[in-house]
Amino acid sequence: MNTRVGSSTSKVPIMRHLLICLLLVSAPAGAARVGVGASVKDGDTSIYVPIDISPRFRIEPYVRHYGIDSSTAPGASLAPVLATESYFGTVSSSSSNSESTYETLSLGSGMFALTRPADNALIYYGARLAYVESESTIRSDLTDAIGLFQPVLIDISSESDGYAITPSAGLEYFPVERFSIAVEIGWEFSRIEGSSSITGSPDSQSELEESRTHASVIVRMFF
DSSP: OEEEEEOOOOOHHHHHHHHHHHHHHTOOTTOSEEEEEEEEETTEEEEEOOEEEETTEEEEEEEEEEEEEEEEOTTOOOSSOOEEEETTEEEEEEEEEEEEEEEEEEEEEEEEEEEEEETTEEEEEEEEEEEEEEEEEEEEEEEETTSOSOOEEEEEEEEEEEEEEEEEEEEEEEEETTEEEEEEEEEEEEEEEEEEEETTSOOEEEEEEEEEEEEEEEEEEEO
8 A cells, every 4th residue: 555645736526527527427218238236345335236238338437435444442552652751751641431433424436347258247447536534532541651641632633635546357246147246456646635633743644645445245146
């Protein structure tokens, strides 16, 4: 996974308009076949609407939600560990209670070329484009390990949006005519812009660029 953080110069509105146009093109009028699909893995859930415009071309609008909640029990260490220089040397801090949430919602569509190496198998390749919104919060009640300092309450929150482009390819198997199981792999590039706030500090603007590979198993049913 590659990550780069820098100053913000927004291209998000342009990508949002492109996505709206793509979703309008995805209207199923005249489509040879329409279906519904799903992929679920470790808090990452996607719902798909595959639309086979022709035997050689598919458009697939989708919604993706990813969320994770975590908490640290009283007395557990907070990573990264905070340290304070004192008369007694370096005093490590621990978290008496820490809670964090992270949630991302993506709305997008894919465009794929289709080939059939066999009657019950299909290979598709193309790309997915998505508009992405994310929110995160971290709330920590910190106290040092030997009780020299007063507990400190820290709240960190952020909101951001951007886009993701994912060149993808998949192998789809049809055990029966209208039901399929597919394995899809892709390389995702995302660009996210937003603001974050920390207790006692002014809001800050940020830009994050990230690339990573991903794999998913998608179950589809066609009507």
